[in-house]
Amino acid sequence: KQEVTQIPAALSVPEGENLVLNCSFTDSAIYNLQWFRQDPGKGLTSLLLIQSSQREQTSGRLNASLDKSSGRSTLYIAASQPGDSATYLCAVTNLMNRDDKIIFGKGTRLHILP
């Protein structure tokens, strides 16, 4: 059964710093991995989607990498801003011949200090 873990559960960093959020998964038989942000009381906003054949994706100040063989993905945020404060979630889509098709981590709650 696929398990997705995000460590740390919470993180506070001063504004302007670069930071890395981690996502690990136990079964490498995935189709893709997606990173989201969730603001309090809101739905999820898609940030980046990495297909299993890709190593990384970039959007603006965000860069997500995927190492399928080691079961790890990282989300790199450059030059952090107070508006980046949110909970960041990763989700893996497993190959379709299994019941647990989409599994989310519990998220990392990020606070950027002004």
Added chain:
Amino acid sequence: EAGVAQSPRYKIIEKRQSVAFWCNPISGHATLYWYQQILGQGPKLLIQFQNNGVVDDSQLPKDRFSAERLKGVDSTLKIQPAKLEDSAVYLCASSLGLYNEQFFGPGTRLTVL
């Protein structure tokens, strides 16, 4: 382009009552998902539709939860009867296809008293 729409945004009911949630996906999106998110947890997939067919409902408590997607567009999720542990945010998402980027609606916050 309009996003995923959900209603209602909030609902408070007593245990053993029934409740229904509605979702309108992004136009042209064939895949629709319902998730349950309990406070402090990541979303848990309840059911996934491809057009009007069910792709995965392995984590849907079928004794009390049901969902349908008539005509392959809008979808409703129903809980009958509700239990205290059903208190959560119910999120709807859609994507172009099975393996494409998911887009989420604002969610419905359900409180069961």
